Amino acid sequence: MAGFLRFALPLIALLSIFPLYTRYKAAAAPIAPGVHLASLELSHLKDPADIETALVSGLGQPIAVYYDETRLVLRPEEVDFAVDTAAMLAEAQQYLDGPDFVDIALRKLAGIPQQRRDIPARYSYDAQKLAMWLWRVGEELNHPPQPGRVLPPQWNWRTEGGTRAAGEEESDSLAPYATLPATFVGAAQRGWQWTSGTVGQTLLIDESAQLILDALSSTDARTAHLVLQESAPLPLTMAELGRELDAYTSDFPGFAAIYVQDLTTGEEATVDVDVAFSGMSTMKIAIASEAYRQMTDFENEAVGQWIDFALGESNNAAANRLLQWVGSGDIYTGGRRVTEMMRALGFTNSYIQTGYDDKSIISKIPTEANSRTDWNTNPDTHLQSTPAELGRLLAEIYRCQAGEGLLIETFGGEITPEECAAILFYVSHDEFTEMVWGGLPRPEQSWIIHKHGFVNEAHSDLALIWGPSGPYVIAVYLWRAGWMDWPTSNRTMKEISRIAWNFFAYKSLTEGIEAPPPLTLSPPPNYVPVNTYSSRAALSGQSETGSQ
Secondary structure (H helix, E strand, C coil): CHHHHHHHHHHHHHHHHHHHHHHHHHHHCCCCCCEEECCEECCCCCCHHHHHHHHHHHHCCCEEEEECCEEEEECHHHHCCEECHHHHHHHHHHHHCHHHHHHHHHHHHHCCCCCCEEECCCEECCHHHHHHHHHHHHHHHCECCECCEEECCEEEEEECCCCCCCCCCCCHHHHHHCCCCCCEEEEEEECCEEECCECEEEECHHHHHHHHHHHHCCCCCCEEECCEEEECCCCCCHHHHHHHHHHHHHHCCCEEEEEEEECCCCCEEEECCCCCEECCHHHHHHHHHHHHHHCCCCCCHHHHHHHHHHHHCCCHHHHHHHHHHHCCCCHHHHHHHHHHHHHHCCCCCCEECCCCCCCCCCCCCCCCCCCCCCCCCCCCCCEEECHHHHHHHHHHHHHHHCCCCHHHHHHHHHCCHHHHHHHHHHHCCCCCCCHHHHCCCCHHHCCEEEEEEECCCEEEEEEEEEECCEEEEEEEEEECCCCCCHHHHHHHHHHHHHHHHHHHHHHHHHHCCCCCCCCCCCCCCCCCCCCCCCCHHHHCCCCCCCCC
16 A cells, blocks of 8 residues: 555656646747747747747847958848747757756746746858858958058158157258248158068858857857968069058159169169269269270279279369270270270160360260150250169179179279279269258268269269168169259258168068178279368268167
């Protein structure tokens, strides 16, 4: 009897609550308590239509899609995203039977919080439309890696008598603001600073699609961050220097041509360098080169003095006397021989017909440079060249002094490394510290040799500089119809020089390039001084490699 009771009593108790269990099951349908559809607790809703409305309300709003930091909006209907309420309700039925529902019913009876059971959002969408939407985003926002660029100076304006910012130095760059009211002064806090390049980004469509579906099917995490493949920034090249110099001179009130060659790599940066200009005094470097090519005793004392006057003091009479000597007493023959030398080197846009200060009317020698129709700098028909050709000639003289390069290859023993070094020595006697020289961060300490030149409508400066990563050549030619005024010319050349210097300083810093010791230029044999010079290049051989 006792055994029977032990079996019967639980059965009677179970049968007594069965009607309650059955009624609760019917009341709980279609979504049992604790069951969440797409993270929504909808067990209080009994009409499938109300459940549909709640799910569509939660999942039908636009989502935020981020391409890196760019925010986009995607509306579900754009990809035919639709909630499958019937599938979710069918899946919810599993919790109205078996052990799960017993647990739900007992918790309800005992007043214990329900265990959470999640049914993810079920949906349909158009995969092709989603892929097309992502493709359009990529077409608009994908970008290749970009090289570095230069940022213009920043200024800190203050009233006269104010305190200078920490680390602030007076700068020649103040010249453009000389016309501002005297009650205000300014100091550059940063001058032509080069920055690193930016990474490239490409949208990965397949990897991003699932993240968008996750956001569309979530009621509380409706943001998707697209998967992007990054590519490293491009290294800074001379092409970027040329691009930035071109941008800087784009509003120059005339025509600007710039040539830069990195003598370590031979790479060039150019801005309109194949336009003909008057030869000016920069052409005297070509005359000196032909004079040394003709010397048989290395250093003719008189010729050396003419070169010294012509290059060191821009003396036109000395340059004409040198041309006569090159032409065996005839200045026209001298000009022809300089022209032939330049053409033997491949510099076909350069020529000399007569000497300096010749006012006679003479027809130009047609060249590709002076036959252009886009720019005409009204070059002197007696002697002319281009920034590219004179820049490359100076670069080859530098290589020649090291026993290599085009001059050695073209003329063999007719010109020697010692003679090329002598040309550079004489160029170092041009001690005019404005223009390109004045644009260096610390002009008084910098290693530079240069030759400047002027005519009414054009100014030029041709320089060899020992920069932060090694030597480079820079040639700047400016032209303005009617009159090339000095303040505009000087200011522009200084800024161009500073941009170039800081370019090489940035490469030195970021690429770990250490400049070799600079040249020390010594006087040639039989040198007879014609003046007192204090060139850093010829005396100390020291260079300044900082950036400012």
